[in-house]
Amino acid sequence: MRCMDLGGRYRLERRLGRGAMGEVWRALDLRLDRPVAVKLMAPSSGSEARRFLREGRLAARINHPGVTTVFDVDRHGRRLFIVMELLNGRDLGAVIRDHADGLELSEVFEIGRRLAEALSAAHVLGIVHRDLKPGNIVILDDGTVKICDFGIARALDVTRITRTGLTVGTPAYMAPEQFGGAAVDRRADLYSLGCVLYELCTGRVPFPAANIAQAMYGHLSAPPPSPRTGDRDLDALVLSLLAKDPARRPQHANEVARWLRELGKDHRSTRPLLDLCDATFRSLLDAAIERQDHEAAALLREQEKVYLRMRQALER
Incomplete structure (x- = not known):
């Protein structure tokens, strides 16, 4: 073709x-x-x-x-x-795979806020995504977060769903009400957002499953496990989004965006400073090696070991 x-x-x-x-x-x-x-x-x-x-x-x-x-x-x-539009970037699933234990909380708050704001813009128009998942989210090269495929899940046609016994959406991120093929509203997207936030925090989905039956049981019946991020307010927000009953979830995406914005104020990213330290150590070490100052190079290597231990502690 x-x-x-x-x-x-x-x-x-x-x-x-x-x-x-x-x-x-x-x-x-x-x-x-x-x-x-x-x-x-x-x-x-x-x-x-x-x-x-x-x-x-x-x-x-x-x-x-x-x-x-x-x-x-x-x-x-x-x-x-x-x-x-043609997007230049990586889907969020690939980003998560590079962070097996979850992303920095500052990144979770930033990505989550942007997703909630984008959902709010669609919900105001009465448009529900129905299949929000990392594979439908792209992080552009400049850091912009984009949601793809609005309208496609609904467009796959309810008649086809009932004929095949399938449901619209991706089981790992679907709201409980979607499994029955019932009509859904914006709160189904907020449940899916909770699943995405959970995965951003932990590197795994809230209800891992080998098949659709296990996924259905988890979303319909199992209590959601706490993501245990170390931030009790964030944990509470994620769990509220994962409520089985839509009435017990946050009701509007703009509310979620506001909460994530407020919670994120206390979690400034340390990564830019740490990356600068990485570059500084490498520059100093290269300069010492070039001028054959073996004593200075050895001292820098020892200092770098201490710094790397500090960095690992800060990034946990």
Whole structure:
């Protein structure tokens, strides 16, 4: 399918990824001469196509820096596609995999706040994501946090769900009410946000499961374990988001954003200062080696050992 044109406007150049919902391609918008991302869905029926196009148009109404901009939705034969801004960065799942024990709390507060603000912008328009997860969140090279795929989960069509016995969403991050196929509202997104925050804090999801049955049991029946971050207020917020009953969760994403903003004020990141110390040690050591000052180099290496122990303690 290389260099295939969609609708005579979008030229597919390189496949970037493939998932359960379809393929993502880097493409060229021939009319505007700009690179874009195209999500090309699996072949769909007429009713599914109409639903997808309707939901895609709704998603295009969201205007927020934390939400991937949707430029166009259309179909090519029986295949639906959505055209979005092309993002340069890493998905949050890859970031989490690099931090097996969780991220620094300062980063948890910052990423969580930005996610909550982006959700709030969608919820104000009556748009619910329904499949918030690290794989649908991208951290751009400049640190911007972007949520992708608004509207796609709903657009997959309830009729297909009931036919196959599946549910819309990803089991590890789904709210209890989603497992029954019932109508959901913004509070389902807040539950999913709680799952993402839990994973940011700990490096693991709140209810690890080998199959959908185990996932259902965890979300429907098991009490959520505390993330034990060392910050009791953050632990309480995450657990409140993971409440089984939607009425017992925070009711609005902007509330969650405000709490994360306030809690984060006491957790300034030490990483920039520590990175500067790393660079300083390396520069001094290189200079000592270059001038063959073995005594100074040996002293710097001993000092570096002490510093590294201090850094490890600060980053716990």
